Amino acid sequence: MLISFIINGKQAKREIAPDTILLDLLRSMGMKSVKCGCDTGNCGLCTVWLDGSPVLSCSVPAARLEGHTVTTLEGLQEEAAAFSRCLADEGADQCGFCSPGLIINVLALEREIEDPDVNQIKEYLSGNLCRCTGYQSQLRAMMKYFGKSQE
């Protein structure tokens, strides 16, 4: 089937099989920031925005894109730069494999919740797993980014 959609601000058309998963479509279009860490919707590595809201692209049929807008980290480079710097300054990018999904979800959080507190941050991002860092450095980076002092 043929679908047309907007990806990272650009109009696109693609011929896809009806059972194509969004994650696979995006990677095949060169959006390699979108990672697969599980097959069960548990890790958050595949997070992208569908019409501006975060979704797990491993759990969304690509057909749902028809007429919609999808955004990956590739399309958010400028918006992501400041938070990425905070992560880098904390060394919170150990292997980096979980970083794109995390960053894109932090940006979604920022748009959704004004002045989030620690618990809101942790809660919102609880689906973004990271096996390397133990989350502490990520939290420090977020506190800095959101202009909070560390307790």
Added chain:
Amino acid sequence: MSEQRYVSHAIRKLDAGALLSGKPVYTDDLAPASCLVIKLLRSPHAHALIESIRTEAARRVPGIEAIFTYEDVPDKRFTEAGQTFPEPSPDDRLILDRRVRFVGDPVAIVAGEDEKCVDRALKLIKVDYEVLEPVLDFTRALDHPVLIHPEDSYVAKPGIGTDQYRNLCASNLRGKGHVDEVLAQCAYKVEETYHTKAVNQTMMEPFTTYCTMDIYGRIKVVSSTQIPFHVRRIVARALDIPKSSVRVVKPRIGGGFGAKQTSVSEIYPAFVTYKTGKPSKIVFSREECFIHGSPRHEMQIDVRIGAAEDGKIRVIDVHTLSNTGAFGEHGPTTVDLTGTKTISLYRDLDAYRFQSEVVYTNTVSAGAYRGYGATQGMFAVESAVNELAHKMGMDPALIREMNIVRQGDLFSDYHGQRATACTLDQCISRVKELIGWEEKYPFVKTGPHTVRAVGMALSMQGSGIENIDVGTVQLKLNDDGFYTMMIGCSDMGTGCDTILTQMAADCLGCEMDRIIVRGVDTDQSPYDSGSYASSTTYVTGGAVVRACDSIKRRICQEAAALMELPPDQVDFDGNLIIDRHDPDHFMELSDLVNALQAGFGRIIEVTESNTSPVSPPPFMCGACEIEVDLETGKIRPLYYAAVVDCGTVINTNLARVQTEGGIVQGIGMALYEDIRYSPKGKLKNRNLLTYKIPSRLDAGSVHVEFAPSYEPTGPFGAKSIGEVVINTPGPAIADAVYNATGLRFRELPITAEKVYAGLKEIKGAEDADITGTHALRQG
């Protein structure tokens, strides 16, 4: 090594920009679109012989390029473990075997142009099995009538106590003094058995490899691996081709933690590309990472420990039974650390003994997981020390302060080595301050049915493997005076590229951006044993220091000749080569290189290797505070305090993040991560739903500090950090749970269900007797 502008600072990782902007830097991001997709048909039985395989129908599926079975592969056994030659793990596997030894063992390799056709073909392969009795219980595997490796082509390695006809992969016994006699004299003793399971590393990037064939017909293996040089050897042996026909390249790695110290995925695409000449790739699903990964060895550890009236620990006896699963990868070596790293934490023992058996079973083949046996051993021995303290009515911190190894001591069981740099005593006292030990030990009631409690444990590891691990660094001086640094160790996210560059920049007296660091390509990089055994900072770091010293000498030599001075009359400050007798007489480094490149002298390039005769242990103390709900059994980790002695801290950020990450992995093992098999040997925990690793809501907050010592044999005084940090949560949390509930758990994980069941049992007993510990806490 004048002033340190980079070492001991919080330097950003060199690859941070690429990683954080989502650049295509991992194996699957780089695989050509033309790769054949590979999947494996897997055995549904834990133990069986293949009677027949029919692949004709599957081969007819459009798009299928090749299907291979045991009839197509070389008959030369090999091991997938990646350790330095001579690899101690037995050669006990084939690429595909007629005998399948665990549920998930590969039966056929299917390669086709896309996933869809491969999936269809997989369903069309018909296999008849002669189902055999499996050996699933590792406590009954030794001398079981069913043999897992009866084959004649099995190759045992010398000196590791293998007996394939007893299902025995390895065994060992050593010690000093008369353990039984000393124990009999001890006023207090603990004799208990501890059990840890085959937990999974769960690195976020699954096992991934792609292969291509180059113009010379050589196989290029691009893989997410910690051990590129060993992969070259393993692939060559498995395919029965010369090593010169294999090139291994390591891109960025999405985590390893030891999982990728076994060549789990490489041989399949290597074989397909070798046979078809076409590029091919395999990307394990998360489920495959569980059912066909390389998890921690499950162990049952008997500990006997005894102390005199005054609390002096006199004897430690450790007997470890390790389950290596279907194959022997890392079996002989992991088990050893359950003894060396635990017994050596305590000084002046009158006697000790370490005994081990490593057995085969029909379960997933185990491998290397951060901590490498020390983690299992530390859970047992540190738990036993805690139990001993409780028996004596002594503070567990105090019994440690009385008995721990001190700077200058000969270790109790550590290959005759001495503690040349050790601040373990400071680690303990600082951890006590951080957590508020005096106020909080053993527990504080916080609500009608909640209790907060603390627990403590120690840990040590190694820094590389003495006399075995080799790091090599090649430095080249280029135009304008920038350097290329070729290293052979794998940065797996741990930041070794950055750390080694920090060291080099300080040695050479230049900016970090004047050094280009090149990761591993076995065709180009100098040999390195790989990134495991906590070796990169210490072993390869040592090679960096040597290479820098030697290139500085060469720079002085060449410049002196051009300046018409004797070589020992010039100094190099990073930019200028200066006449010692006349500071106005100097040459710029860039002018020197330009002159050399115009033929006035010899181009400057050096290569230096490093092997250490010792493996100085990093130490740490960890203590946790948890809250237990006495009605539901729920355990909430609140706070973890850790103080680490890793010698000089090279990168304060990265060392801290390593420590935090290791502790949270340890918390996962202590509280959440469970491995269970069905009665027929099928692994039940095969995705992130049923195998729960800590999320950011489950980890509590972790506070890390360092108590630096100075290791005289280490680069800039450094030891290692990567592994020591995972070992304390198990025993510390188990003791905190005991302090909170009176329940002693000697098996991990300690789940809420187990605590709930335990509390119910106590309550039942205490309804009759109201003076027990539970009643006290319910107060």
